[in-house]
Amino acid sequence: MKRIELTNITKRYPGAIANSAVGISVDAGEIHALLGENGAGKSTLMKIIYGVVKPDEGEMYWEGERVQVRGASHARELGIGMVFQHFSLFETLTVTENIALSLPKSDVVSMESLKQRIEEVSTRYGMKLDPNRYVHTLSIGEQQRVEIVRCLLQDVKLLILDEPTSVLTPQEVDTLFKTLRKLASEGCSILFISHKLDEVRALCDNATILRGGKVSGDCVPRETTTDEIARLMVGNDTPLSEEYKKALGQEVFLRIKALSFQSDDPFSTTLKDISLQVKSGEIMGVAGVAGNGQEELLNLISGEEVCDASAVTFAGEAVGNLGPRQRRELGLGFVPEERLGRGAVPDMSLANNALLTAYHGDLVDSGWINSHKVKSFAAQIIEQFKVKAAGIDAQAKSLSGGNLQKYIIGREIIQAPKLLVCSHPTWGVDIGAAILIRHALIALRDQGAAILVVSEDIDELYSISDRICAICDGELSPVDEMKNVSINQLGKWMAGDFSPLTNQAVGV
Amino acid sequence: MLFKLEKRPSDSQLMAYCSPLLAVVLTLISGALLFASLGHEPMKALYTFFVLPLEDLYGWTELGVKVAPLLLCAIGLMLCFKAKVWNIGAEGQFILGGVGGGYLALQLLDVDAFWVMPLILLFGALCGLLWAMLAAWLKTHFAANEILTTIMLNYIALNLLYFCVHGPLKDPDGFNFPESAMFSDSTLLPVIIEDYRLTISIYFALFAAAVVWTFMSRTLLGFQISVLGEDHSAARFAGFKEKKLIWLVLLVSGSLAGLAGVAEVAGPIGQLNPYIAPGYGYAAIIIVFLGRMHPIGIVFASMLLALTYMGGEMVQMDLALPKSLTGLFQGMLLFYLLACDLLIGYRIVRAKSSPIADQA
Numbered sequence: 001m002k003r004i005e006l007t008n009i010t011k012r013y014p015g016a017i018a019n020s021a022v023g024i025s026v027d028a029g030e031i032h033a034l035l036g037e038n039g040a041g042k043s044t045l046m047k048i049i050y051g052v053v054k055p056d057e058g059e060m061y062w063e064g065e066r067v068q069v070r071g072a073s074h075a076r077e078l079g080i081g082m083v084f085q086h087f088s089l090f091e092t093l094t095v096t097e098n099i100a101l102s103l104p105k106s107d108v109v110s111m112e113s114l115k116q117r118i119e120e121v122s123t124r125y126g127m128k129l130d131p132n133r134y135v136h137t138l139s140i141g142e143q144q145r146v147e148i149v150r151c152l153l154q155d156v157k158l159l160i161l162d163e164p165t166s167v168l169t170p171q172e173v174d175t176l177f178k179t180l181r182k183l184a185s186e187g188c189s190i191l192f193i194s195h196k197l198d199e200v201r202a203l204c205d206n207a208t209i210l211r212g213g214k215v216s217g218d219c220v221p222r223e224t225t226t227d228e229i230a231r232l233m234v235g236n237d238t239p240l241s242e243e244y245k246k247a248l249g250q251e252v253f254l255r256i257k258a259l260s261f262q263s264d265d266p267f268s269t270t271l272k273d274i275s276l277q278v279k280s281g282e283i284m285g286v287a288g289v290a291g292n293g294q295e296e297l298l299n300l301i302s303g304e305e306v307c308d309a310s311a312v313t314f315a316g317e318a319v320g321n322l323g324p325r326q327r328r329e330l331g332l333g334f335v336p337e338e339r340l341g342r343g344a345v346p347d348m349s350l351a352n353n354a355l356l357t358a359y360h361g362d363l364v365d366s367g368w369i370n371s372h373k374v375k376s377f378a379a380q381i382i383e384q385f386k387v388k389a390a391g392i393d394a395q396a397k398s399l400s401g402g403n404l405q406k407y408i409i410g411r412e413i414i415q416a417p418k419l420l421v422c423s424h425p426t427w428g429v430d431i432g433a434a435i436l437i438r439h440a441l442i443a444l445r446d447q448g449a450a451i452l453v454v455s456e457d458i459d460e461l462y463s464i465s466d467r468i469c470a471i472c473d474g475e476l477s478p479v480d481e482m483k484n485v486s487i488n489q490l491g492k493w494m495a496g497d498f499s500p501l502t503n504q505a506v507g508v
Numbered sequence: 509m510l511f512k513l514e515k516r517p518s519d520s521q522l523m524a525y526c527s528p529l530l531a532v533v534l535t536l537i538s539g540a541l542l543f544a545s546l547g548h549e550p551m552k553a554l555y556t557f558f559v560l561p562l563e564d565l566y567g568w569t570e571l572g573v574k575v576a577p578l579l580l581c582a583i584g585l586m587l588c589f590k591a592k593v594w595n596i597g598a599e600g601q602f603i604l605g606g607v608g609g610g611y612l613a614l615q616l617l618d619v620d621a622f623w624v625m626p627l628i629l630l631f632g633a634l635c636g637l638l639w640a641m642l643a644a645w646l647k648t649h650f651a652a653n654e655i656l657t658t659i660m661l662n663y664i665a666l667n668l669l670y671f672c673v674h675g676p677l678k679d680p681d682g683f684n685f686p687e688s689a690m691f692s693d694s695t696l697l698p699v700i701i702e703d704y705r706l707t708i709s710i711y712f713a714l715f716a717a718a719v720v721w722t723f724m725s726r727t728l729l730g731f732q733i734s735v736l737g738e739d740h741s742a743a744r745f746a747g748f749k750e751k752k753l754i755w756l757v758l759l760v761s762g763s764l765a766g767l768a769g770v771a772e773v774a775g776p777i778g779q780l781n782p783y784i785a786p787g788y789g790y791a792a793i794i795i796v797f798l799g800r801m802h803p804i805g806i807v808f809a810s811m812l813l814a815l816t817y818m819g820g821e822m823v824q825m826d827l828a829l830p831k832s833l834t835g836l837f838q839g840m841l842l843f844y845l846l847a848c849d850l851l852i853g854y855r856i857v858r859a860k861s862s863p864i865a866d867q868a
Binding site: 303324325327328336341342344346348352355356359368369371394395397 | 517518519726727728729731734735738739741742744745746747748749
């Protein structure tokens, strides 16, 4: 008897079919991967299992019986637990209080006994957790543990994890995997949603791969190569990966010197004594789990926040106190993390969005917009970066995430910046678009631009960066050439341990 | 059968244009019901309200008399609203323009020179600008919400007007009526057609509409205003200066409203009295939304709102109904417009029940 089985699930949204006749089944004690690119229909399927979304067609069987999940609380009653990508925790409450809130009243006899149970469960599964700590003092990895423990306290029979590793350092990933394996050995089924193939191959017994809302294949990941799985995910028309030559930069273009900064926002990270140099003709990668000061650092480089003039220099020129406009005139291009609502104006046309940052070139003549040139510039971006859009008059919000990102990056790159700063350049972007974007970054580097990439995607940083460092709690790790930095070293850096490499003799 | 609202994948351009028309139709239907419930034949009453005022040349020139101030106020407000600066203070800026220009006109009653008229207009516009400047300063320095400050400034302006016509600017030979002396010919705007009240201020209004249209569609500064209104963080990201833009839109809108005010007192009214502002500054808000924030639309919407003023007077004369029907029609228009605008981003679909869905 299967723990859970879904047959023929179809869910239509206006203008799109999220799931089309999808079937999936998970045994007791099985770790099952659900693989697919963004937009393949993974999230919809999960939400259907968890009762948040109702399918248009299809059936769901729970331990052999047909069920109709009425909602999240019904799902929890059945024994389905889910850990979302974005946690739903109250930062001002303690771990115990947060967990107490989500349990049925009858389960919470007293806070003391609950604390004990939390400690019991967390030690048993190797997830160290102090029940008295306030959630805002926990790292992201620890917050995820709170979510998992919360599910475990309710005798969960199926645990669904939505891209759980995207917020973790490599070491934290290892700990999580140990926990999951132990859970599975005790009979709990796990549905592991991801697009990272290596992890899936390391952890999962079986995998179902979705593409475009349909099941494109099932496999046993351990017996299947990464390339074969990737092929099922992206289809046959997309190249899978590319190797890039590493480069050594020339002169330093961006120099940040002993920059400490605290913004007015009480929830922001304070930057502590950051020094960083990015040379023309190289790509500098900054790894780190989100929320460790990346945003603050990028705002200071883009000019959206200002600081001491001499703390930030472009090719020797002090720019720390200049706004974004003047910095752009000095050769800055910037690709922010938020695409809609910062990188692009959602309700405006692509043509107008082209003008958004390209206004200091010849598109504007003494204050007057040359709409002819704006249109041809927008058309050029669309053509050169293979943006799928209805045309230059399409609203930015009508584009898919990947296409909009191609458009934004294209807009910045065509302006031939001397320094390009990218935040999470391929986050949520399908593999085809990601490859195009990485290719464009490498090409820009080879033309002699200095490039700074901030990303949580370690694989990506390894593939494109020439030098790398990590940021943790507002502090920057040492910087080294990519080839000298092992994944373990980078993980230590991301966790804030900046002690020198033990095998440093190999490098420099 | 149930219906539900469903988000459209992208906004409907068609609905954006149809929504004001639909709002007008709904207003007319409600108006007809209203007239019927008051015991009047609906079609005849609507005819009296909306058609009768425009039966002759006099009616059309009077329409122009009302379009001019409405259009001037609305064009300025359009700039503000494009930047999502919610200036509700056109009324106060209008009054200040009237009081300031009126004050100067009263000082220059006996001067007959070519520069008198332009000077009065400039001064009136300047007074409106200064009034808006207060709100701009409060917003940019103290982050004071402009909706509140401009509304409060409206009341201060109105009481300032009352003070002036009851006190310092009262006509000494006016039998103690709260009115100023009548302005002299050299301080009055020239009329376009002899014996009618329509002055050249209608040209100012149309000119302002044309200039603002060009400004918004062709210049980088206009583009920056649109971006600021659409998306705050994109404007920051692109390096547009938010405070500078807020100052710009408020000052332009203040001076246009001020110009409307001075052109009103130095035009059709010809003196200062407590009734110089019949709510043009508020009606202009409706006009901007009804006109889809586009100068052409705003011109037509101004004509419609101007007509509601004339229709109100007409039904008072012909059907002995209260003139406050004007406000009622204006309110209904805005109400229906806001409701219909929902359909730009959403559409109505039949709610289907899915086979698995149950009593969720």
